[in-house]
Amino acid sequence: VTRPLRVLVAEDDPDHRFFIRRALEDIEDVSVEVVTVEDGAEALDLVHRRGAYADQPAPDLILLDLRMPRRSGLEVLDELKSDPTLRTIPVSILSSSDRAEDVLAAYRLGGNAYLRKRGLRELRADLGGAMRFWGQIVVLPTGPA
Amino acid sequence: VGDAAELLRQVAALLYLATAVVGLRWYLRRRAAASKWLAATFATLAAVVLVGIVAGDARPRWLDVLLVAGVAAYPYLLLRFAATFSDFPAPTWPVVTAAGVGLVAWGAVLTPLPAAGEPRGPGMTLFVVALVLYFVALSTAVTVRLWRAGAGQPTLARRRMRSMAVAALLLGLALVAAGTGDQRDSVRLGIQVLSVSTTLLFLTAFATPGVLRAAWRAAEEDQLYQAAIRLMGVTSATEVATVLLPHVRRVLGARAARLTANDGTVLGLHGDADGAPGLRLPLADAVLEVWPSPYTPFFGLEEERLGRRLTLLAGLALARAELLGRELRAREEIENANRELEAFVYSASHDLKTPLLALLGFLDLLGEAGVPDGDATFYVARMRANALYMQELIADLLELSRVGRVDIAPDDVDLDGLVGTVAHDVAERHPGTTVVVDGTLPRLWANPTRVRQLLTNVIDNAAKYSGRERTTVTIDTVPTAAGTELRIRDDGAGIPTEHHERVFGVFERLETREGGTGIGLALCRKITEELGGSIRFVASDAGADLRITLPAAATIPAETTTRREVRA
Numbered sequence: 001v002t003r004p005l006r007v008l009v010a011e012d013d014p015d016h017r018f019f020i021r022r023a024l025e026d027i028e029d030v031s032v033e034v035v036t037v038e039d040g041a042e043a044l045d046l047v048h049r050r051g052a053y054a055d056q057p058a059p060d061l062i063l064l065d066l067r068m069p070r071r072s073g074l075e076v077l078d079e080l081k082s083d084p085t086l087r088t089i090p091v092s093i094l095s096s097s098d099r100a101e102d103v104l105a106a107y108r109l110g111g112n113a114y115l116r117k118r119g120l121r122e123l124r125a126d127l128g129g130a131m132r133f134w135g136q137i138v139v140l141p142t143g144p145a
Numbered sequence: 146v147g148d149a150a151e152l153l154r155q156v157a158a159l160l161y162l163a164t165a166v167v168g169l170r171w172y173l174r175r176r177a178a179a180s181k182w183l184a185a186t187f188a189t190l191a192a193v194v195l196v197g198i199v200a201g202d203a204r205p206r207w208l209d210v211l212l213v214a215g216v217a218a219y220p221y222l223l224l225r226f227a228a229t230f231s232d233f234p235a236p237t238w239p240v241v242t243a244a245g246v247g248l249v250a251w252g253a254v255l256t257p258l259p260a261a262g263e264p265r266g267p268g269m270t271l272f273v274v275a276l277v278l279y280f281v282a283l284s285t286a287v288t289v290r291l292w293r294a295g296a297g298q299p300t301l302a303r304r305r306m307r308s309m310a311v312a313a314l315l316l317g318l319a320l321v322a323a324g325t326g327d328q329r330d331s332v333r334l335g336i337q338v339l340s341v342s343t344t345l346l347f348l349t350a351f352a353t354p355g356v357l358r359a360a361w362r363a364a365e366e367d368q369l370y371q372a373a374i375r376l377m378g379v380t381s382a383t384e385v386a387t388v389l390l391p392h393v394r395r396v397l398g399a400r401a402a403r404l405t406a407n408d409g410t411v412l413g414l415h416g417d418a419d420g421a422p423g424l425r426l427p428l429a430d431a432v433l434e435v436w437p438s439p440y441t442p443f444f445g446l447e448e449e450r451l452g453r454r455l456t457l458l459a460g461l462a463l464a465r466a467e468l469l470g471r472e473l474r475a476r477e478e479i480e481n482a483n484r485e486l487e488a489f490v491y492s493a494s495h496d497l498k499t500p501l502l503a504l505l506g507f508l509d510l511l512g513e514a515g516v517p518d519g520d521a522t523f524y525v526a527r528m529r530a531n532a533l534y535m536q537e538l539i540a541d542l543l544e545l546s547r548v549g550r551v552d553i554a555p556d557d558v559d560l561d562g563l564v565g566t567v568a569h570d571v572a573e574r575h576p577g578t579t580v581v582v583d584g585t586l587p588r589l590w591a592n593p594t595r596v597r598q599l600l601t602n603v604i605d606n607a608a609k610y611s612g613r614e615r616t617t618v619t620i621d622t623v624p625t626a627a628g629t630e631l632r633i634r635d636d637g638a639g640i641p642t643e644h645h646e647r648v649f650g651v652f653e654r655l656e657t658r659e660g661g662t663g664i665g666l667a668l669c670r671k672i673t674e675e676l677g678g679s680i681r682f683v684a685s686d687a688g689a690d691l692r693i694t695l696p697a698a699a700t701i702p703a704e705t706t707t708r709r710e711v712r713a
Contacts, residue, residue, distance in 0.1 A: 015503035067495065096498040099491070099547075117498075120506040 004031035005135040008059035010043035010076065011036065011094070012068045016117065020063065020094070023124045030128075030135040035059060040071025044079060047086055059089060061134050063115075066095040066102060074105055081110030088141045090134060147330040153337030158198060160344040161191035167352050182226035183351055187344070189215050189222060206256045213252030217245050217276065219320075220283035223313060227287040230294045230306070241283065248276055265326060277324040284317025301353070301361040302398035302438060308350035315343040362451070365396040369455070376462040380469045382406065382431075385462040386413020393435060393455050397424070397448050401436040404459065426452050428460040430467075490546035494539045501539065505532050534662075541664035545651065548595065548671040557701065558596045560586035560631075564620060567600045575608035575616075583621035587629050588701035591676055599672045602665040603633050603691055611637025611688070628678070628697040635688040645682040669693075 007024060011017045017036050024032045035056070037043045043064070046053040062080070066073035073093060080086045092113035093106045103114050115126050134140065168184030171177060193215040200208060221241060224233070252258075255272055259265055265273065288310045295306035319339035322332060349357065372392040379385050386404040390413050393402040401416030407430050422434035433456050508529045516522050561582070568580035589596055607618045616637050623630045640648065647653050649670045652663040666680075673680040677696040682689060 013499050013503065015506070016499065019503070019506045096502060097495055117502055119502070120509040123506075 002031075004033040005131060006033045006035065006057065006060045007131075008043065008046060008062045009034060009036045009094075010038075010040060010062065010068065010073065011065045012039050013065075016065070019120060019123060020127070023120075023127045024131065026124065027128050027131050030131040032131055032135070039068045040073060040076040042070075043076050044071060047080065047089070060140055062089055062091045063094045064091055064111075066093060066097055066106075074109060077106065077109045077111055090140070092130060092134075147333070150330055150333040150337050153334065153341055154194065155198065157337055157340040157344060158191055158194040160341060160348070161187045161194060164344055164348050164351070165191055167348060171352070177229075179226060179229040180351075182222055182229060183347070186219060186222040186226055187347075189219050193219070204257070209256040209258045210249075210253045212258070213256070214249045216320075217248045217252070217279065220280050220287075220317075221245050223287050223316075224283050227290045227294075227313070231290070233286070233290070244279055248272075248279055251275070273324050273326070277321050280317055280320050280324070284313055284320075287313040288317070298438070299362075299395045299398040300364045301358055304361045305350045305353055308346050312343045312346035312350065315339050315346070319343060362396065365392075368392055369396050369458075373458055376458065377465070379462055379466055380473070382412050382463055382466050385459060385466050386415075389413075389455070389459050389462065390415035393433065393452075396451060396455065397435055398438050399423075399435045400438045403434045404431055405434065406431045424449065424452050426456040428456050428463065431459070431463060433459055487546050490542060494543040494546065497539050498536075501532060501536055505529070505536070508532065538662045538664070541662045541668065544598065545664055545668050545671060548668065548675055555591050556593050558589040558591050558593050560589060560596070560600070563597060563600060564604075567597065567604055568618075570601065571604045571608050574605070577613075577615040578604075578608040579615070579617045580604060581617060581619045583619060586620065586622060586631070587695070589676070589695065589699055590701060591699060595672045595675065599669050599693075602669045603693070606665055606669075607633060607635040607637065607689060607691070610640075611635050613637050625694060627694065629695045629700050631693040631695065633691040633693070634685065637688045639685060639687070639689045640682055642684050645684075648682070649680070 009017065009020050009024070011020060017038075021034050021036060024034050035046070037046055042053075043062070045051050046056055047058065047062075049056060049058075064073040064076060068076075071079075073095065077091055077093070080089065080091060087110065090112040091110075092115055093102075093111050094115045094117060095102065096117040098116050106114050113130065115130060117123060118126075165184045165187035168180045168182075168187060171180035172184055193212055196204075196208060196212060196215075204212075224237075224241060227233075251272055255269055259269060291306050291310035291313060295303035295310070298306065316339070319336050322336045322339070325332075327333075353361070369392050372388055375388050376385060379388055390402045390404060393399065394416055399416065401414065401418035403414045403418055403422070404412040406412055412431065416436070418434070418436050420436070423437040424435040426433040426435075433452070435452060508525060511525055512529075516525050564580065564582055564586060568578075571580070572578045604618055604620075608616050613636070616635055618633060618635045620634075621632050623632060649666045651667040653667070670680050673693055673695075676699045678694045678699065680691070680693045682691055684690070
């Protein structure tokens with residue numbers, strides 16, 4: 001029995017957090033364990049296992065909003081992809097922006113995917129597809145983080 | 146030959162006198178040291194020659210002493226003249242003065258002087274040799290000094306200095322020849338020819354005629370022309386000074402030039418300015434000041450005229466820089482305002498999206514949870530329709546704010562190919578729409594996304610507001626003087642003429658129900674303007690007639706012409 005896919009969701013809007021969590025947990029054929037944080041700084045604390053997150057295991061995948069208080073999604077992405085250990089964790093942006101500059105910036109900083117927030121139906125379909133891709137199709141790195 | 150020599154001797158005497166007068170006049174007018182010494186030099190020469198002519202051989206002894214003094218003073222005065230351009234080392238003067246005084250004293254002892262042609266005794270010969278050596282030493286010093294002074298000078302100053310150097314050399318030769326006491330006619334004639342030409346050279350070099358000044362300034366004026374061309378690319382007042390002043394210095398042969406704004410700000414200074422400027426030329430907003438070089442001790446009428454021309458150039462360049470600066474600042478302000486506005490619209494649209502997506506999400510969940518039948522179902526449906534409409538509004542606003550942004554590089558956009566896809570999409574939204582393309586549509590060099598938006602919006606618009614079940618939209622092109630005109634005509638109800646302009650405003654709609662956001666045509670106008678074209682409705686008997694003009698620069702010409710229906 002494989003363990004569930006551990007997904008870190010960094011999203012400042014509580015309603016969007018709610019929708020994302022629900023959409024992830026409702027996926028039937030992929031088992032997903034959702035951890036949520038409310039801004040970029042918390043996301044970094046979690047991956048660095050600092051403060052309240054000292055005993056949190058590393059996520060298998062990170063879903064990152066772009067516009068967040070304290071540290072923006074792009075700042076978090078930059079820090080993650082500059083870190084020799086953390087850069088192995090796939091990061092997907094999940095943003096309501098479809099601005100070409102934002103998409104380009106995300107990939108330039110080493111983002112692994114860029115998902116757009118559209119309606120609830122689309123969110124379910126997109127996240128279902130993404131989780132099947134990251135959880136079943138691809139092989140993710142394992143071993144000591 | 147003897148008569149000719151005698152005549153030239155008198156001419157030379159008159160020229161000496163004329164040169165002395167010119168020097169004196171310059172001195173009285175400008176108080177320049179060089180003119181004082183020049184006047185003194187030639188007055189002395191004139192006096193010596195005139196006394197010789199008038200008094201003949203029967204001279205009293207005191208006159209002979211005066212003649213010796215005059216002959217010895219001449220090279221000394223010439224050395225003084227040369228020193229005004231750049232001084233000799235300090236020990237020069239006591240040595241030269243002592244030698245001169247010694248020679249005069251020696252000559253006085255030897256008076257009365259032998260008449261022309263009379264044999265000289267050994268004492269007299271020795272004295273003449275000493276005098277000639279004194280001449281040679283001083284003339285050589287003057288020649289070398291004047292020649293060197295010309296180095297590195299603008300053409301005019303250089304030629305003047307070197308003419309005087311040559312003149313000093315020739316005059317020295319003439320006096321040395323005279324010192325030999327050779328009375329042959331040919332020698333006497335040669336001496337006088339040398340004297341006359343040397344004086345003419347001095348006169349020309351010192352008070353250079355306008356024609357020669359102009360000719361000797363040709364190289365500098367060429368440079369000035371180059372400077373004028375450079376000045377036309379200059380964007381600030383200080384840059385005007387940086388480009389102009391070195392040329393002002395060269396062209397006028399000046400020691401320094403300064404451009405000062407009327408408020409006292411020094412825009413630029415080139416060279417070493419000390420004392421009062423020799424030329425002060427006011428402009429509209431500034432003043433150009435020029436200091437003469439020690440090698441061109443003062444400015445003449447020519448320089449003043451040239452200076453005024455330079456002033457005119459500087460004035461134009463300054464006015465141009467001022468206008469450019471103003472224009473640049475205004476453009477920066479507009480660009481900043483535009484950037485801020487775009488940033489505002491963008492972030493407003495983005496921030497509006499977040500709660501709206503949440504609202505739509507909860508409405509979906511509400512629908513899934515099952516709303517009791519009846520009014521609530523209708524309310525939820527209306528809430529959803531309104532939220533979706535708001536989403537559309539935000540998306541359109543976002544597009545509108547993006548038109549000016551350069552986020553996608555321009556590319557070869559084939560309107561012919563694109564129109565098929567767009568027509569297909571429009572027909573899906575508005576069944577019963579047929580798009581007919583008459584002829585070949587041009588290829589554009591533009592942002593493909595924007596062109597697609599433009600085409601989609603104009604065809605959508607025609608289909609949406611035709612007011613009919615079945616609409617045919619005909620697209621063709623007409624070549625115009627400026628480029629191409631794209632015509633989009635439909636067979637619908639058309640648009641009343643009084644609304645032809647209004648419909649391009651943001652949020653302007655002619656119908657309230659089920660219409661669009663009222664941003665579509667505003668977006669089309671922004672896109673065409675971004676392409677350098679324009680968009681407008683023209684009066685038509687049947688349906689709406691929309692014209693999009695595209696400049697030649699935005700189009701890549703098409704070759705063939707066929708009429709076909711792109712969608713059945």
